[in-house]
Amino acid sequence: DCPASNSTYTYNDRGLVLTKTDAKGLVTTYAYNDRGLEISRTEASGTTLARTTTTEWDPDRFLPIKVVEPNRVTVYSYDNQGRELTRQST
Template identity: 70%
Template sequence: MAYNADDTVSVTNELGKVTKYSFQTIEGVRRITSIQGEPSANCPNSNSTFTYDSNGLLKTKTDNKGVLTTYTYNARGLEISRTEASGTAQART
């Protein structure tokens, strides 16, 4: 594991493959905003991006295939809706 000057973290696995994690601090908590690397069985979320609302709740996730998942929460911060493949004919809630 390497902590980089650009506030990212790089993890190298036993096969020498590197996965780089980027972060954003929201409400004092560090949240992952992107994972860059070669997807594998142990890290299928590589090349994914994440966005958060002002409360630090996950708002969207785009996976390594470009599929967008959106999340909606109630006033207490509990997830009330999740739409996978948002904006496509394959969208499902």
């Protein structure tokens, strides 16, 4: 069996995924900004294995400017045409 085919989902009124429950019963929760861009994802939500990733977006473009994961922060910069100039992870 394909694990993805055994997942269930819930959606908000905009059709964006709010939760995903996998075949093992682990829940991933999602949050979005007003533009419908994912700003937070928590895998294994509600467990000791919970892992949250947050994303800050450029206010004018659909480009991430900062992604915070457990043990890593990545910051991006772009030119005025939206081409990636730098990517720094710490």
